[in-house]
Amino acid sequence: MATCDDIRTDLVAYVDGELDAAARVAVEGHVASCAACRRELALLRATGDLLAGLAAPAPAARFEERVRERLAKEAAREREGAREPIRLPAPGRLRRAFLAVAAAAAILAGGTTVYLTLSGRLGRDGRGTPGELPGEGGIARYGAGDEALEEEAIAKLDILENLDLVEDLELLESYEALEDPLQGLDLEGRG
Amino acid sequence: MPAPRATPADDAQALMLAFQAGEEAAFDRLVAATKADVVALAYRYGLDAARADDLAQETFIRVYKSRATYRPDARFRAWLLRIATNLVISEARARKRARLVPLDAGPGGEDDEAAAGQGHEDARAEPPEARLEREELAKAIEAAIQELPETQRAALILNRFHDQSYEEVGAALGMSLEAVKSLLFRARQNLKDRLARYVRPDADGF
Numbered sequence: 001m002a003t004c005d006d007i008r009t010d011l012v013a014y015v016d017g018e019l020d021a022a023a024r025v026a027v028e029g030h031v032a033s034c035a036a037c038r039r040e041l042a043l044l045r046a047t048g049d050l051l052a053g054l055a056a057p058a059p060a061a062r063f064e065e066r067v068r069e070r071l072a073k074e075a076a077r078e079r080e081g082a083r084e085p086i087r088l089p090a091p092g093r094l095r096r097a098f099l100a101v102a103a104a105a106a107i108l109a110g111g112t113t114v115y116l117t118l119s120g121r122l123g124r125d126g127r128g129t130p131g132e133l134p135g136e137g138g139i140a141r142y143g144a145g146d147e148a149l150e151e152e153a154i155a156k157l158d159i160l161e162n163l164d165l166v167e168d169l170e171l172l173e174s175y176e177a178l179e180d181p182l183q184g185l186d187l188e189g190r191g
Numbered sequence: 192m193p194a195p196r197a198t199p200a201d202d203a204q205a206l207m208l209a210f211q212a213g214e215e216a217a218f219d220r221l222v223a224a225t226k227a228d229v230v231a232l233a234y235r236y237g238l239d240a241a242r243a244d245d246l247a248q249e250t251f252i253r254v255y256k257s258r259a260t261y262r263p264d265a266r267f268r269a270w271l272l273r274i275a276t277n278l279v280i281s282e283a284r285a286r287k288r289a290r291l292v293p294l295d296a297g298p299g300g301e302d303d304e305a306a307a308g309q310g311h312e313d314a315r316a317e318p319p320e321a322r323l324e325r326e327e328l329a330k331a332i333e334a335a336i337q338e339l340p341e342t343q344r345a346a347l348i349l350n351r352f353h354d355q356s357y358e359e360v361g362a363a364l365g366m367s368l369e370a371v372k373s374l375l376f377r378a379r380q381n382l383k384d385r386l387a388r389y390v391r392p393d394a395d396g397f
Contacts, residue, residue, distance in 0.1 A: 012376040016350070018357045042392035047383040050390060051351050053325070054332055056231035057240040059247065063230075064222045066244075067251045074252065 002026040004037055011037070015045045204267040211258050222251050225268070228353065229275045235348045236279045237337045246282065250275040272353055273363040276345055283341070328389055335385040342366075343378035350375055 007030045013019050014027045031038050203225050209217035229250050233243035253274050261270060336344060342364065349355040349363055361371045383390060
């Protein structure tokens with residue numbers, strides 16, 4: 001016979017109908033003879049039921065039009081950007097390019113260590129004076145010759161991970177938006 | 192065994208495939224068919240109605256741009272909710288880092304109240320006491336959800352409010368089935384404790 005500890009963490013999955021047959025039988029067998037677990041099961045089930053009545057607002061009027069407007073605005077901005085000769089990284093370099101951009105964003109987001117290290121580099125490279133935050137211009141000028149910056153960014157990966165920027169890498173990579181490396185990083189432009 | 196019936200999710204999948212194949216108008220129909228789901232998800236994370244709308248629009252912009260990466264073997268709704276979840280979590284983290292107002296601490300303006308009430312078409316027919324009680328309960332539940340640790344909250348919202356199976360929640364959050372099971376168990380326990388005064392179990396567990 002399964003003990004309380006054996007089946008306890010299965011109780012919610014049981015209520016949700018997510019257990020396989022064997023685990024389900026184990027829960028039912030135990031609960032039939034254990035009043036405490038029976039009560040726990042009832043409470044967990046009732047808690048789930050409580051959530052059912054929660055309402056959410058309906059989408060605003062003209063929702064679809066607003067999506068279209070924003071898409072048009074972005075397309076216009078991209079056309080605007082295309083007139084300037086910005087060298088974009090080749091597809092194979094996308095991952096490393098993202099890391100470099102993420103490093104720059106991390107700096108903006110307060111990654112002091114990265115900032116101190118990279119600001120020296122940026123100064124030496126003539127991309128800004130030491131102590132100056134590399135802004136969008138610096139990032140937009142990112143091109144094929146910045147191996148050292150990339151390597152440094154990759155070396156700081158652990159810091160970037162702490163800043164949660166790399167977690168979205170897979171998702172971001174799948175976006176065409178990455179053709180413009182700045183676009184996927186618009187994390188705080190809204191609200 | 193009953194024949195599988197066509198659900199709105201199937202429709203959305205078909206629309207996505209049509210859009211992917213180049214039928215531009217299918218995108219608008221897709222947005223119309225699924226927008227409420229995405230707005231509700233953002234709202235569940237504590238965004239007010241206006242910001243929930245904004246985030247949902249951003250989600251569809253991502254859908255539009257990454258249409259080429261959608262694979263028909265992935266359920267469209269799971270894919271959509273995953274994009275929305277990633278966006279809302281990214282925004283929440285960016286806010287936390289920037290030490291801005293937390294998502295759930297915005298002033299509860301009249302817009303919020305009005306918006307929150309929209310889901311209840313029969314609200315006016317209710318006796319005032321019952322309505323007050325329901326509103327108090329809704330506030331308590333929403334507060335309890337916001338207090339959950341981030342991953343518990345994400346798993347709970349996907350599973351409980353958007354009918355995503357444990358497997359789909361795992362895919363969305365990059366977690367094993369066991370991890371999802373444990374996460375949802377802890378989330379439910381936390382809610383049970385925080386909402387203890389409202390929880391009224393039936394006499395029997397099952």
